[in-house]
Amino acid sequence: MNSDNLLALGRLVDQRYLQPALGWRRGFENRLSHLLSQRRLPEQGWSEPELELLIRELALLDMNNANSGSCIGVGEREGRVVCPLVYRRHFGLAHGIGRSGDVTAGQPKAAGSSVINSLTNSLLGDWLRQFGCPKAAKCAVLIPVATGMALCLCLLSLRSSRPSNAKLVLWPRIDQKSCFKAIITAGFTPVPIEPLLDGDQLVTDVTAVRSLIEQHGPDSIVAVMTTTSCFAPRVPDRLADVAKLCAEFGLPHIVNNAYGVQASRCMNLINDASTKGRLDLFVQSCDKNLLVPVGGAVIAGPDAAVVSRVAATYPGRASASPSTDALLTLLHLGRSGFARLLDQRAAAYTRLRDGLASLAGRHSDCVRLLDTGKNPISLALCLRGSGSSSGGGDPGRLGAALFRRGCSGARVVAGGDKRVSIEGYEFQGYGAHQTAYPFAPYLNAAAGLGMSETEVDSFLVVLDSLLTKEFRQREIDSRVADADEQGDNDYSKDQLTEDLG
Amino acid sequence: MNSDNLLALGRLVDQRYLQPALGWRRGFENRLSHLLSQRRLPEQGWSEPELELLIRELALLDMNNANSGSCIGVGEREGRVVCPLVYRRHFGLAHGIGRSGDVTAGQPKAAGSSVINSLTNSLLGDWLRQFGCPKAAKCAVLIPVATGMALCLCLLSLRSSRPSNAKLVLWPRIDQKSCFKAIITAGFTPVPIEPLLDGDQLVTDVTAVRSLIEQHGPDSIVAVMTTTSCFAPRVPDRLADVAKLCAEFGLPHIVNNAYGVQASRCMNLINDASTKGRLDLFVQSCDKNLLVPVGGAVIAGPDAAVVSRVAATYPGRASASPSTDALLTLLHLGRSGFARLLDQRAAAYTRLRDGLASLAGRHSDCVRLLDTGKNPISLALCLRGSGSSSGGGDPGRLGAALFRRGCSGARVVAGGDKRVSIEGYEFQGYGAHQTAYPFAPYLNAAAGLGMSETEVDSFLVVLDSLLTKEFRQREIDSRVADADEQGDNDYSKDQLTEDLG
Amino acid sequence: MNSDNLLALGRLVDQRYLQPALGWRRGFENRLSHLLSQRRLPEQGWSEPELELLIRELALLDMNNANSGSCIGVGEREGRVVCPLVYRRHFGLAHGIGRSGDVTAGQPKAAGSSVINSLTNSLLGDWLRQFGCPKAAKCAVLIPVATGMALCLCLLSLRSSRPSNAKLVLWPRIDQKSCFKAIITAGFTPVPIEPLLDGDQLVTDVTAVRSLIEQHGPDSIVAVMTTTSCFAPRVPDRLADVAKLCAEFGLPHIVNNAYGVQASRCMNLINDASTKGRLDLFVQSCDKNLLVPVGGAVIAGPDAAVVSRVAATYPGRASASPSTDALLTLLHLGRSGFARLLDQRAAAYTRLRDGLASLAGRHSDCVRLLDTGKNPISLALCLRGSGSSSGGGDPGRLGAALFRRGCSGARVVAGGDKRVSIEGYEFQGYGAHQTAYPFAPYLNAAAGLGMSETEVDSFLVVLDSLLTKEFRQREIDSRVADADEQGDNDYSKDQLTEDLG
Amino acid sequence: MNSDNLLALGRLVDQRYLQPALGWRRGFENRLSHLLSQRRLPEQGWSEPELELLIRELALLDMNNANSGSCIGVGEREGRVVCPLVYRRHFGLAHGIGRSGDVTAGQPKAAGSSVINSLTNSLLGDWLRQFGCPKAAKCAVLIPVATGMALCLCLLSLRSSRPSNAKLVLWPRIDQKSCFKAIITAGFTPVPIEPLLDGDQLVTDVTAVRSLIEQHGPDSIVAVMTTTSCFAPRVPDRLADVAKLCAEFGLPHIVNNAYGVQASRCMNLINDASTKGRLDLFVQSCDKNLLVPVGGAVIAGPDAAVVSRVAATYPGRASASPSTDALLTLLHLGRSGFARLLDQRAAAYTRLRDGLASLAGRHSDCVRLLDTGKNPISLALCLRGSGSSSGGGDPGRLGAALFRRGCSGARVVAGGDKRVSIEGYEFQGYGAHQTAYPFAPYLNAAAGLGMSETEVDSFLVVLDSLLTKEFRQREIDSRVADADEQGDNDYSKDQLTEDLG
Helix, strand or coil, X not given: CCHHHHHHHHHCCCHHHHHHHHHHHHHHHHHHHHXXXXXXXXXXXXXXXXXXXXXXXXHCCEHHHCCHHHCEECCCCCCCCCCHHHHHHCCCCCCCECECCECCCCCXXXXXXXXXXXXXXXXXXXXXXXXXXXXXXXXXXXXXXXXXXXXXXXXXXXXXXXXXXXXXXXXXXXXXXXXXXXXXXXXXXXEEECCEEECCEEECCHHHHHHHHHHHCHHHEEEEEXXXXXXXXXXXXXXXXXXXXXXXXXXXXXXXXXXXXXXHHHHHHHHHHHHHCXXXXXXXXXXXXXXXXXXXXXXXXCCHHHHHHHHHHCCCCECCHXXXXXXXHHHHHHHHHXXXXXXXXXXXXXXHHHHHHHHHHHCCCCCXXXXXXXXXXXXXXXXXXXXXXXXXXXXXXXXXXXXXXXEECCEEECCCCCEEEECCEEEECCCCCCCCCCCCCEEEEECCCCCCHHHHXXXXXXXXXXXXXXXXXXXXXXXXXXXXXXXXXXXXXXXXXXXXX | CCHHHHHHHHHCCCHHHHHHHHHHHHHHHHHHHHHHHHCCCCCCCCCHHHHHHHHHHHHCCEHHHCCHHHCEECCCCCCCCCCHHHHHHCXXXXXXXXXXXXXXXXXCCEHHHHHHHHHHHHHHHHHHHHCCCCCCCXXXXXXXXXXXXXXXXXXXXXXXHCCCCXXXXXXXXXXXXXXXXXXHHCCCEEEEXXXXXXXXXXXXXXXXXXXXXXHHCHHHEEEEEEECCCCCCECCCCHHHHHHHHHHHCCCEEEECCCHHHCHHHHHHHHHHHHHCCCCEEEEEHHHHHCCCCCCEEEEECCXXXXXXXXXXXXXXXXXXXHHHHHHXXXXXXXXXXXXXXXXXXXXXXXXXXXXXXHHHHCCCCCEECCCCCCCCEEEEECCCCCCHHHHCXXXXXXXXXXXXXXXXXXXXXXXXXXXXXXXXXXXXXXCCCCCCCCCCEXXXXXXXXXXXXHHHHHHHHHHHHHHHCCCCHHHHHHHHHHHHHHCCCCCHHHHHHHCC | CCHHHHHHHXXXXXXXXXXXXXXXXXXXHHHHXXXXXXXXXXXXXXXXXXXXXXXXXXXXXXXXXXXXXXXXXXXXXXCCCCCHHHHHHCCCCCCCECECXXXXXXXXXXXXXXXXXXXXXXXXXXXXXXXXXXXXXXXXXXXXXXXXXXXXXXXXXXXXXXXXXXXXXXXXXXXXXXXXXXXXXXXXEEEEXXXXXXXXXXXXXXXXXXXXXXXXXXXXXXXXXXXXXXXXXXXXXXXXXXXHHHHHHCCCEEEECXXXXXXXXXHHHHHHHHHHCCXXXXXXXXHHHHCCCCCCEEEEECCHHHHHHHHHHCCCCECCHHHHHHHHHHHHHHHHHHHHHHHHHHHHHHHHHHHHHHHHHHCCCCCEECCCCCCCCEEEEECCCCCCHHHHCCHHHHHHHXXXXXXXXXXXXXXXXXXXXXXXXXXXXXXXXXXXXXXXXXXXXXXXXXXXHHHHHHHHHHHHHHHHHCCCCHHHHHHHHHHHHHHCXXXXXXXXXXXXX | CCHHHHHHHHHCCCHHHHHHHHHHHHHHHHHHHHHHHHCCCCCCCCCHHHHHHHHHHHHCCEHHHCCHHHCEECCCCCXXXXXXXXXXXXXXXXXXXXXXXXXXXXXXXXXXXHHHHHHHHHHHHHHHHHCCCCCCCCEEEEECCXXXXXXXXXXXXXXXXXXXXXXEEEEECCCCHHHHHHHHHCCCEEEEECCEEECCEEECCHHHHHHHHHHHCHHHEEEEEEXXXXXXXXXXXXXXXXXXXXXXXXXXXXXECCCHHHCHHHHHHHHHHXXXXXXXXXXXXXXXXXXXXXXXXXXXXXXXXXXXXXXXXCCCCECCHHHHHHHHHHHHHHHHHHHHHHHHHHHHHHHHHHHHHHHHHHCCCCCEECCCCCCCCEEEEECCCCCCHHHHCCHHHHHHHHHHCCEECCEEECCCCCEEEECCEEEECCCCCCCCCCCCCEEEEECCCCCCHHHHHHXXXXXXXXXXXXXXXXXXXXXXXXXXXHHCCCCCHHHHHHHCC
């Protein structure tokens, strides 16, 4: 409503009552004006009525939402939506984002969607800069695909700048399929590099990286792809060291920072690497870092041209849904709201770590909390204690039992001699990030963004009870096993356990 | 978004794409400006994105929706809503409408709700004037209660202007409980006046009205309450004649126009009566005339002071929900949209009448379509034809059978010697509006607003099949009856039949 | 989805993933089953997805929401809703609640709405019994009108049981217009009874109540109407004493418990009165006690027949909206959620009281916190301290200044010789509940349900700053006054101040 | 609600009213049961309340929507959504679809989302089979990326099955950037094949395809990529002929069927090609064919393994939003609803073609309707008539003028010697699909799905008026040009015109 119409409301309601409302309405316009001119994350989050108003305003700028008299569609794609339930849930935003040439390009028929797209990218850049990457995140772009596909696009965007025979992607091993498949899908050849054991932790073998570069020659290499956020006992890669090697050999460096915005440690590693060496792109999931539904990834880097090339690699239009979700969430939280989420997560991590340590103390004959202090999110509880090995039972059953009791996300890693073949590549000890991790089997648990104290405490209670009952009392074990056989014998527990990652 | 911010969007999207959007956005503001200055029903309906934007704008003017920093609630009622699902469905509009003194009064804490209330009342007045009552509807007010309670409030509002011993409400009989109860609840004494038989129709006995006024004396009478919309064979009351009597004797005249806005005939009667005699207030249901959920009634009349007194009679605040529904619906339809609904209803009436006539021709030995041309909405099919009386069966069973086949709203009226006692008053032949209507039993069906051709046709098919099978084939009858006894013997059909009104 | 279809999902997703989901789905059905059989407030609140599922299930039982093939509407009201935005916000619930005879009656066309209506009333009864009125709340009914109109309906429902010449309603004075108007609208004559001064507090003059009963004779009295929740320095009426008098003289006793469910003190008074004497009906607002939008009142009492008579007094159908809001909110909160709200409110009261006391200590020469310990919700700050009277300024200006700073609900009561005429009755010192309350002018502030600590603290800061700056520095005063004259000279502050109640 | 709970509602509402509701509720369960067992598009569309119920049921099966007591999230991704507005618009569906290995794989934490994904794919297959591709669409998969990216994934999925030196993609030229970029992004080399002129139409040069295969050798070719839906005067490729060549040479054949489901002609070509030769995959946009927001593409083909390989190529999870939109829309429409949309579109095409022919007759000296009968969707109006060439004006201005008048989707193609460079490839006469199309410049207009008669008529009126005024009256032309220069001289019309495609 423009100012004239707002004032005209005074014909319908007492001026005295309208006056204060116009006051805070003005405050809203001022904040909006600031947002549009600065394109930075606001300090305070916006209220739901404000978000509703903003999104409705923007939707009304798209041609398909104009009053029927105003628009006549004679093209092959006019943003018509036939199911009212679908129309509404998208606020009428139907044209998507991007154009043939570039997923960041504006659209003539959809000024509102274009604003959403552009504003979201600006705010995401500011968000990354504010939360740990002031230098690394010169530019950020949301691509409406999840992390794996986003990494694939990053690799594809590098092709033209690398020698035509460059095929290899050096990849400090992390046992997570998506990023591995991203390399394969992009048509390149992954070169896994086994981590080194450092106490309980698995760390980057920087020497091996150098050796491999020298062995294959830089011209045969597309990029080095490192990882920050990962499951313990693996810890974030030594980004700065790798970045220095990349600088030395003129190699692109891509960082899989899937859920790393949650932890300042991951962000600092990225920022540091970008100043000390070469770091081209770092990629993060929208859902895990912003608590939105799965569907988007943020690609960022210190060089706007490099980031833009990824956006330009995406052929054609794309869904506006992830951008809309990200925009609403960023404005809902504000800088202070996201900072609160980070604090809450850090507290949940401490509570979980201390709780597991205390629990491990009580069950020291069968479990041990691995010392993985460099991993700021994930923890690992070795399922072998000072006593008999792994409680004499099937460690996979612990994962299944946790799942049955509603604990999702916990997973038991068997490690050992397990071999898994992925796209023709064989990995030994798959799941443990190393061919023969000595402290497997272990149980992973993480303190993810949004985790509540109640969840931590409930998990500890459930785990404690399982360790007490199921792993120590063999007589009960056997009875449970009988029951299991009758009830769900098609239920392969270790398969399930692995599934839960 | 104010104009400056709209222009500032040009920083985020190509000016060329923004320009046309600003064009139709301006069109929207112009229409809004016109609405606020004229407060008349727009010719064309508004689109859903426009309605969404308007209601969000207005909601943001209520104090409880202001950004948390802007408002501090230290009263006993601050419009807080604790359940998010409830908050959303009301767009955050929580303060209701009205104040202690008057349901039309604005509220300091709720400028937005106050605008909705005021604007809705203005548009409702225009709507009534445009659709048949240019003179009678000088002023209109939505009261968030349904028709019966609204009639009660009208009567209560008259109390202070009538002699203290005025107790009687003259009431041309209509067998519909709510309006009768409205008189009782208001603390007055209804004086039912039996209608006259005119062919098949039941019409107002104006002579009896005069006699009763003279017999009791005007000072003992609170008001005369007539009815327009009603079930055939009753037809709308002779409003002008009654209005002349009210003028002659100085008596208030209230019209129950429950669903009369649907039919120009009802509206013309009201307008005509208001010019030829005395008509104080006429009351219509929001749900039946505007196709909104049950919950509001529109009270209108030629004298704004009289209408306002009803609003002032309502003690305290009230729900804003019916006003919000009415506003959204009026803007959604526009004048042309409502005119289309009226045309569609008139066509459905003709289709239903002709269909029933044709069906009655085919089943002339058991049914006859009553000639009730003065009732523009409801039709009645006498369940006795030239042959044996009422097909030899229980007429109530026809109603139950229709209901089981999904026909809602059809009802069989037994008439005859049925006596019903309501609040201590006894009515003979209840349901038929007359003590001994000669053409009962009969079946009522109506062409209400929103009825589709498909509904008319489906009804005729079902009815035809029932008349063929159930009412003519006695051998099938008896078998069905057996089945019914076994299946749902707690299911009293004629009770149900009556219920369906 | 019935159990067969849930199991059939196993054709589309791995059984292992479906199994746990079916587990918590079963938990939901069990809780639902418990709810339907016990009809009591659940201990834990339900989640939003569960509420959505329940309301959609119930909506699908209403005839207007059935698949188009299933229903054919041939009545005058078929629950059609023409504006999609309106349809959605009511979940398609269009038929309202109640029928001609009774607002609690079920509807043939609307089984779902009828379930909502019935279930809501059951839960409301349980809610009142659980939170302080185990004996007084034998039965409860939600009437979709706000408190004032609900009190009016209570009075109207009593008419038939009182002698025909009973006209008077004895009414311990409370300066709140709605309840006073309720008496007038019902056609009765209010007899205000001035409160007694007890320290700073205003308490019921029980002796005067007895005298008036004896003076007028019980047969001329319709009822006694007392009040629990009110603005300090008035405190809740002495309900038990009045109830004993009502029992002694056979008089109906109605309690205006507008926002009293918030405070166990109010509820205990009601329960106690119902055991020690006569208490027929007590009435509470839905919005203030349940934090829903304005629109409903809960009428309860120890005798189901008396409560039902009020429901039966309401002529015709009524909006289902308030019942739907109440049901969703009660299930959202659960018993524990409402208990938390009560605890939070009690803490806010303490914080507000202590904060005002401390502030009064700092500004002791101009203000004094009145000692009104028997009022559990509202507080009053006398605007005259040990120093010069009322800071030498216009006390009304303080209210306007608070409103301008976003403090809503605070109000300054001038008291003194102010006369207000309401419906022909004149009240002296209106607003202060007493003709000459000695400690006026004063400022009211309340700790209402849902108030946050932040609101308390922000209010205290604003008030402190105003007392410091505006009321003590006369030189600033005059400059502000000048500015005010130029800026908003049509803005009458004490009028506004009174408005804010 | 399970059957027991439905019956338990009988405690809260009269059995007689509940009975019919349970009847249609049962009908809903039967239709659902049929859907889950057959997984075919229902004949009739479902109502909105039914869709709401279904989606809420499914959402409740996802772990993040379970009651808080039931689930404890200790993973790094637990489907938490922090912004309520975002949560709601996704019905709480947060986990996305797919897993590391495969975008069609189910998820342990999200049984509901997994069901949506699986059911949508089944229904999409049935939809394609029912509407023209009974043989070609053995299997279908929705990939949550738009058409261009989907084509890219198809190409990437072929890599492993082709010789390692296969780099070329034979591509009958179509001037649409996305599909061209899809080839580049996939890392392959496009080989454009100029079309032949056949009357006014541009058709596939099959001989050239054969020559190129023979010239380069099949082993150097990744695939042939043909197109069905396209802008006139280009017509759908000769799919069967190309398919035979592909069969002969053992080459994969991918069809870009972007918006071809709209026209039986396109679908028949595909089905025919799949029986007469080799056709591996055909790709269609969700938004253009199903009228949902941009974001998904359907990949189908006669060999399930080939289709699945595309799904398996997508690394990691993906957004569930496009699947949810598609499912809701398919159920909303039903088979009959989509058939109606097709009929309506065919009628719009005829109306548009006849209207343009008639208009061309009236303006025969400046325009001519090209004879492009083989293109069932798009039409082209040559902007040169029998008189002076192109009205003596700038043809691009016509496009800009149409856009300013609200006509979106119409575009003027200059053709001629215009050269455009895309990713290093140079195209002459870009936009016209041919190096020197003789009948350029021309105006394109299309009859897309959902186009209304009103839109056709309005477009013809606007175009008629523009041709009359702007293109024939030179004196007016010059004045308009002046005005344009002053008003929007930063508004490059032919650039804009091209943008509107």
